[in-house]
Amino acid sequence: MQQATLVRTEQLNKNTTSFWLKPDEPINYLAGQFITIHIPHSSMDDRGDKRWFTLSSSPTESLLCFTTKLSNQSSSFKRQLQSLQPGDTLQVGQPMGDFVLPKSTQTPLIYIAAGIGIAPVRSILTYLKDRGEQRDICLHYGVRHEVDICYQDILSNWADTTTIWVSQPGADWTGKKGKISIDVILQNLSKAQRDNGWFFVAGPEQFTEASYRQLEESGIPDHHIIGDYYHGY
Numbered sequence: 001m002q003q004a005t006l007v008r009t010e011q012l013n014k015n016t017t018s019f020w021l022k023p024d025e026p027i028n029y030l031a032g033q034f035i036t037i038h039i040p041h042s043s044m045d046d047r048g049d050k051r052w053f054t055l056s057s058s059p060t061e062s063l064l065c066f067t068t069k070l071s072n073q074s075s076s077f078k079r080q081l082q083s084l085q086p087g088d089t090l091q092v093g094q095p096m097g098d099f100v101l102p103k104s105t106q107t108p109l110i111y112i113a114a115g116i117g118i119a120p121v122r123s124i125l126t127y128l129k130d131r132g133e134q135r136d137i138c139l140h141y142g143v144r145h146e147v148d149i150c151y152q153d154i155l156s157n158w159a160d161t162t163t164i165w166v167s168q169p170g171a172d173w174t175g176k177k178g179k180i181s182i183d184v185i186l187q188n189l190s191k192a193q194r195d196n197g198w199f200f201v202a203g204p205e206q207f208t209e210a211s212y213r214q215l216e217e218s219g220i221p222d223h224h225i226i227g228d229y230y231h232g233y
């Protein structure tokens with residue numbers, strides 16, 4: 001664990017906030033990895049004072065960033081997080097995780113993100129853009145309402161290969177309607193994507209588990225599926 005200072009917060013939508021941090025010592029990480037955040041506080045509930053968060057920042061950016069949902073019924077941890085002011089400090093663990101780019105730039109990449117699961121995708125897309133690296137990318141991003149969509153500016157760089165699914169759309173939504181369907185995703189992939197692609201699934205635990213299972217049942221080998229399971233939602 002080491003100390004990091006909150007530099008600023010950024011509200012992405014009504015419930016979603018990014019926290020930009022400056023660690024005391026530089027932290028080396030790969031785009032898509034996660035860290036632990038530790039915020040000791042009094043009157044702590046039974047969920048404790050430590051959480052895992054994916055870094056939504058890219059290693060090409062100078063600050064670390066994680067992104068999370070905050071609500072009126074938040075845990076004591078999230079309430080404490082919400083109360084932090086720029087200049088306050090928290091404890092950060094070492095980066096971990098295999099939700100990272102494969103070494104081969106030829107591997108097709110299929111990202112399937114629900115809600116806050118877009119955080120590692122933001123990290124990876126920012127990294128690729130900053131490095132000028134081209135990859136065969138297909139992104140499916142599911143949200144409940146249009147207003148929940150985050151990172152439109154970054155996603156617009158991949159507009160041709162990005163599908164945003166809105167499960168409870170307003171009358172003006174012209175994009176994909178409904179919940180993410182693994183069957184539909186697979187039907188629309190090229191043979192190369194289906195046979196050689198790596199599938200990265202991120203989101204609430206139940207969503208990631210169900211998607212992983214459906215991919216496996218559809219014949220995708222499990223070493224081609226990488227899941228980030230956000231328990232607690």
Ligand SMILES: Cc1cc2nc3c(=O)[nH]c(=O)nc-3n(C[C@H](O)[C@H](O)[C@H](O)COP(=O)(O)OP(=O)(O)OC[C@H]3O[C@@H](n4cnc5c(N)ncnc54)[C@H](O)[C@@H]3O)c2cc1C
Binds near residue numbers: 053055077229231
């Ligand atoms: C590898 C990994 C990466 C992750 N990355 C992210 C990420 O990038 N962003 C992210 O937001 N999360 C991420 N998570 C999940 C994160 O660690 C938290 O578990 C999650 O944000 C929920 O936080 P919370 O427990 O503080 O609950 P909250 O977010 O405060 O609440 C979530 C739900 O639980 C209910 N709830 C709140 N407190 C209690 C309580 N005491 N008892 C029962 N119910 C309660 C709330 O009403 C709400 O419905 C990740 C998890 C893992 C394992």
